[in-house]
Amino acid sequence: MFKYIVKRLLLAILILFGVSIILYVLIRCMPSNFLRDQYIQARANYGVDTSSEEAKAQLERELNGILAPYGLADDSFWGIIKGYFMWLGRFLKGDMGISFQHQNAPVQTVIGKYMWLSFGISFVALLLEMAIAIPLGVKCAVNQYGKLDYVATVLCMVGIAFPSFFLGNLFIKWFAVDLGWFETHGLTSGIMGSEFEIFIDKIWHLILPMTVMVLLSIGGLMRYTRTNTLEVLNADYIRTARAKGLSEGKVVYKHVFRNTMIPLVTQLSFTLPTLFGGAMITEQVFDLPGIGNIAYKALLNGDVFLAMGYNMFLAVLTVVGILFADVMYAVVDPRVKLGK
């Protein structure tokens, strides 16, 4: 097992290396670069003449001086490769660079600052999702082709099919504006009051986005649970349990349910990236200052290191999630041997 994990970790490093090269090259190919755009803007605001050839050359020299320390000056192929290794060297030392958009704060700090809101939303949504989807899935499987099964399956399919931005906008229109129950966007409405009141205000703002996230993700988990439970129900040991004369409740909740949990644990490991990485679209629709929204802006504005940092963060989470899923599989199910 130890050997297996070490081998997988080495492989993960290789994968992350490949991912980082592709990401860096693509991000550097983006025409917008926040630092350069800001500098040109600042010069224009200052009234510096940029029309003459000499001024242009001067600007280039200045930009070069500003961008070179970050390895962002040269946009040629070799320049990008050189910049990549500069980035990689710092990354390996634990320095992910600075975010130009956020007053040159280190990328780790920026991600850490905005991540927890996204994590909070996703975590509560995940808990709710599990609390509804898993019992429902088991119930549907036990009463396969029953009325409940039929209705729940169709509703789940509808939930899976709904695009988050469509449902989000519908909810904003209905519940936030037409009925006036919730807030349309943002995290706070800027009220003054005790800390508790502000907290309640924040929660109030988060109800709609959470509802959207839960409604849209419930379907997948419920179907997964249902399929697995059906498989378990057909297994020989369930027949044995029934033959022993166990009550139906005992069969379902002791024998079926616990075996259903095995694939579920692995499935939940895969939610790691969404848990920490934020929901880019939902945050966008509700204008929440979560990590997904911040990363979206960083990508659009060419905040190179923050964009790089966020994407690497997601990639690391994905790799770790997959590894975790495999290891958990062996931990939960003693029949599984991790080998080779």
Add this chain to the structure above:
Amino acid sequence: MKKKDTAPLNNGEELTENTVVPENTTVCDSATATESSAAANVVESAVSEGSVKAADQSLTEEEKGDELHGENLNERAKVLSPWMTVLKRFFRSKLSVIGLVTIVVLFLFAFLGPVFSPWAANGGTVTDTDPARIKEIISASPITYYVGDEAFEALAVSIRLPQVVKLGDINAAHWLGTDDMGYDVLTRLMYGGRVSLTIGFVVVIIETIIGVIIGGLAGYFGKWVDNLIMRLVDILSCIPQLPIMLILSVIFTESGLGDSIAKLYYMMMILCLIGWTGTARLVRGQILSLREQEFMLAAKSSGLSTFSKIFKHLLPNVIPQLIVSMTLGLGSIILTEATLGFLNIGAPYGTATWGNLINLASNSTYRQYYPNLWVGAGVCITLAILAFNFVGDGLRDAFDPKMKR
């Protein structure tokens, strides 16, 4: 779906009755009347359960014995080809039929709808204006102007641009109103459907071709080829999809492709380049297990070429899974296109696609006061994804030999 459950149960009942019935006949040979009535009962119960099967009929007909003597076996037993069985199973599920009908309706709406729309098409978009009226000449008078000493004769024309109803409400002429540019929303929905559905199909087909070739190579050759390809697949599937689409879209927009339809094709290309990994994994996994089976040993010992081994013997066995994954993939591609459109980074602004239409919802005024602009697109996207998922699920169940009927 209820039928699926009752059918095998029903079958079991009949079988037990069958074992009973011959005993009856041996005990009282003369009681043919009661026997045939029992058989009729079985048939009736089968009919009432709504599942008349060829197999059942042949069973019950056999019981009737001498009446059917002399008839040809072919006339009694129907032999279904595997594909016919799949089709039969597929159409037995209500949900898949609903899905199929929805898809057909959406296609008709998108591809035939504009024919009946009174609003003219203009490069894939539709204006509220009659094209004949666009250049309505109000006055034309000859003028003379000078460049240096040379005189030029010209015709000064003043034309009246037709009044465009912007942000019109729902009315008899515009069933879904008109949008911010004066386009008829319903007609734009139709044209949007053309783009969105076509993208779905093209991307899925290309993705599958790439995935089959690469996955097939990895699965068949194994060893270092497999290792290399699978690491590449790992890398590609670890790249977060939405950020990558964002980056690529910005690159294309800034490099001057932003307002041309070519950007759409580039986006499709990128969707393909990122999306083939799933298919490749699927094909590789299947081929790895199929490779070890006896029929491949037979193929090898009869000296077939590698080409025919892969394409004639291995791939046809993967086709069921491929069809299912393609159908389910269609839904997800339509969703991706819509997401890009919503973030305003998909097809160029002004092109009618479902994604671009729903993008109007991000404007809070339109969201609140003009739901006719974007709800239609949202419903179309949801319906399309739902329908493809229904059909995909139905096909998966139909192809699955483990499913009882």
